[in-house]
Amino acid sequence: MNSANLDSFSMYVVSHKDFDPPAIDGYTPIAVGSLAIDPCCTFVRDNTGDNISAKNPNYCELTALYWIWKNDLSSDVIGFCHYRRYFSTSPICFNASCFLTGASASKTLLSHDLILPSPFYWPTRTVGENYYLGGMGHEEDLRVTRDVVAELTPEYLVAFDGVMISRSASYCNMLVAPRRLFDEYCSWLFSVLAEVEKRIDISCYSVQEARVFGYLSELLLNVWVSRNSLNTALLPVVNPERGFRGNAFDRLKNFRDKAKTRRG
Template identity: 40%
Template sequence: MDGQKTDPKLRVAVAAHKPYWMPDDPVFRPCWAGAALHADGIPENWARDNEGEGISQKNRNYCELTVLWWAWKNLRADYLGLAHYRRYFASAQTGEKKSRIASGDYLMGQLDKAPVILPKKRNYLIETNYSQYVHAHHEEDLAQTRAILEERYPSYLAAYDASMGRTTGHRFNMFVMRADLFDSYCEWLFDVLGELERRLDISGYSDYDKRVYGFVSERLLDPWIETNYIDYVELPVVNLEDQHWMKKGTSFLKRKFTAEK
């Protein structure tokens, strides 16, 4: 990781559900996801997403968003962010993986350019954001999400529809935002997802698809950014674990051309 200096103006919650290596830069705050459901083996210096006001018990459906909620309610800084124990923003695209993790100083330098940092967009090439989701999950998730926006946040509908028609989008639920924007985004996001939770019946979903609110949230970030005309910079992402591209490609083709998910 580049440099050891940090800036106390920045805090990045790192979601993890198991003990794992963490950067030693104190801007990163490890937080155990789903602590209300499984608390064995939590490292002593980690936060828990069931501390204070939280939704830890919903981790099987909300994924890393239970840590986002915890950060929203418990962390205080000028800039706040969310990362994943395996995925971080990178300051370089080559070199040993851990050394490529963007430090607090590097991130603050990027925030001089814009109030938000997002990961570089993912490109599905032959799939739109809508078709990719439908082939991987349940179409009803998106239908109900759109209905909620139409009823409660109609100003977001145009950006949502445009995003669903594109082949690119910001993914991973990774970002750093100025605190006021972080607060606004979380308030809006969790209101939409809370209503979606009330409307969806996921009792027949597979365990994988029951992570629906985490999946849908990834498709809501771009409409929020665009509707509010928020400037941002993009950074590459470093994944600390190997990507199984052949397996992912095979699964993608199965979902696209068969009913198998």
């Protein structure tokens, strides 16, 4: 699928706290939030170079994604791991020996356009409903985002509507992509979010709801993939710090609990 040079692989692991990154060639920890200004931090920091680090409370891990897009200009393949979660060969293997390597990623990208997390399925809700019923944000956020997509890139509107009414999506803002696709995605994503940011008043949002742009981007990644008819390889995502239940069952339970709280 890809004719690009796949020799240079960089897998960035986003974190807002200190941790021991996997000892795998090409894996690079990148600090966001308070960790980025910690004088003791030895990681790559998202507040250097061309950056939007100050927006981390609202853009979440996207401040790291933006830094990579603007400052890593040499990697042929770029991977993005969300808060110490990793692509794995098995949903129940939390050892670094199972994590995606540069060689494996490059081999996969010879027959696929990009790599995404295995989808999460919502049995009783659509993806759009889960966004505002699951405690991530407000229904108005989706309406505003739809308006912006329709105005800036109307060719994406059918894909946007399709993702919102579907019952599954890839989450966590994780992907592995060759440089060309990575650049194309970031250019589209940040142009959409910049306009959405102008139109949403988050002054009364809770701390969690104020992470709106990070949450919206999880859905927009699926929109971008759908619109461009990309051939994706789907891999399990694991979080060694939380174990098996933390990767699926607890996530679903947490969303349900938040929804009950919002409904009173």
